[in-house]
Amino acid sequence: MLSFNEAEFVAQTESLVALRPAIETLVDRLVDEGYDNVLLVGAGGTYAQMWPYEHLARRSSTLPVRAAIAAELVVSGDARLGERTAAVFTSVSGTTDDSLRAIAYCKERGAHTVGFTGHADSPVAQQVDTALVSAPKAWPFDIQLLLFMGRLLSRRGEFEGYHRLADEIAVLPRVLVDVARQAEPAASAFAEAHKDTDYHFLIGGGNLWGFTYLYSMCILEEMQWLRTTRVHSAEFFHGSLELLEEDTSVVVFQGEDETRALTDRAEAFARRVSKDVTVFDTRDYALEGISPEFRGLLAPLVLDTVMDRVSKHLERVRDHSLDLRRYYRVMDY
Template identity: 30%
Template sequence: MSLPARFHPDVAAALAAIDAPALRHVFFVACGGSLSIMHPAKFLLDQHGSLASDVYNAAEFIARAPKLLGPDTLVVLCSMTGTTRETTAAGRFAREKGAVTVGLTVEPTSPLGQSVDFPVKFEAPYTTGVPIDAKDSNYSCIYQLVMGLVAARGEEDLTKQLIDSLHNLQTVIDRAQDSFAPLWDRYAEHFAKQDVIYTMASGASYGAAYSFAICVLMEMQWINSQAIHSNEFFHGPFEVLDDKRCFVLLKGCDSTRALDERAEEFLQRFGSSENILVLDADALDLSGIDDRFKGNVAPLIFFDTLWRFIYKVADFRQQVMLEGRRYMKKLSDY
């Protein structure tokens, strides 16, 4: 199989060495924000390939020790800094079991990079403050890995369409920032006054809702939150809805969109519009993205644009973002 020249070189090197047809399972393993990208990666693999997969928190991956883990399995891990202890331990554990391991990190020489067979370097602006092109993000790298595996197994080869789409993604995100800006102006001050904000999504976008809930609202603004799946909402969580409760709903454009639409109808029926922030992927200009990948690029657009929103919220709360955390990166004895 020949990959497009614009494929990430680390991903291409890993794919060249992996016996993709011999694989029978993929484990996507990480913690926190890095775990959130594993959900859309699995969604992409489910939609385009026949290779089975699971998503695991890194510590539970070791504790559960799946019997299926072995030489014919691939373990894909991610840690932004490469220093997440649980994820590094999971990489070592997987290699001890004979699995092939790929580790995504901004620093390939980090503990995670050294614990895996194939480190893959990505760029991230959220801890460095340096803007990046979305094609160099962890989302982009893991999507290239997934679709490269699908093609290497003799299934549909959409690697060119994928890489073309990823190279257009930053322009799409920039347009989305402009499209969503009026929502930030409308909702930021009101949401800044809340002590609870729920997030909701389904399909490829669920990971973005999860990340925004635990790694942004809770970690950086001390706002209680919970990521609710758009269909699970109707199996208990909808009882918290009233005319005072705030929600962020991510309406994707993949095959699960109807689940989000149903949730929105209920939110608007029993909630209050000023408390319901809806980001709709169908309202965006996604030209330049292949139709088959629009659903999977939506969560990256949501993730990126919501950072613009939360900084406006933080200004109203007079609560700094990364520097204001009490425990994260401040303690090591836990």
């Protein structure tokens, strides 16, 4: 597979799975000590990656759980933020300035701050109250966040299948390698067909809306300098559909939760206008060892693996490094 170090990928994913005991111990302590609301704080991709777990809590629990943009939180505040708040942060490098300011802001208001990162000596790891450290560069944070939120809902009697889910997560290092291998031909074909495409229209919903936003803004825009539109499948018919033309590249992210029909509806309309509609569907992957009832919860992680293959092939055909930046962490802002 192109630019895929299987041994490194497996080791990184195993390091995420291995955090289960520490995550469960932390959640049990937070519950026992009476923390009664959760703030999921991120910036850019790490903010978008919080949305599936806010979504899970909203549809399954009465616990107040909300995602927040780090920089906005600091200037706008949050009325519930206080001594009974668990504020969760994620950062691959552990150096994100907006997140560091938000950590300080939350701690000043008495919240217990939790940081998931890949570097124990990073500023994020050093500043949060509880740091849970994986292998360097391990991404995405879905495993940690699903374990955290699943355990929390389980303790509240709102997720009775958590222990089976957590046990099955142990097979993910192997399962995701299989996903990457299966996705490789489609990823290469998409990149070859779109090496000269400078605009993509992305659609996703449910717990894949965060990934849709992330892939649009943080990969295609930030890492490939391509223009995009991103729209939630439930909002597709309220404005953005007017941008479709016969040659518009439409990319649909389809998962397996209760919102699937909304994305099907948007896809069906897009095909009536555009001759260039590509669907990346988690249902196409076997995920051996994962129970049908949990497949939907793992959709963001599966799509991240699939689209990483697409990203690497776009990098190849466009001769545009995914690490190249003009402004991000290059200029002062």
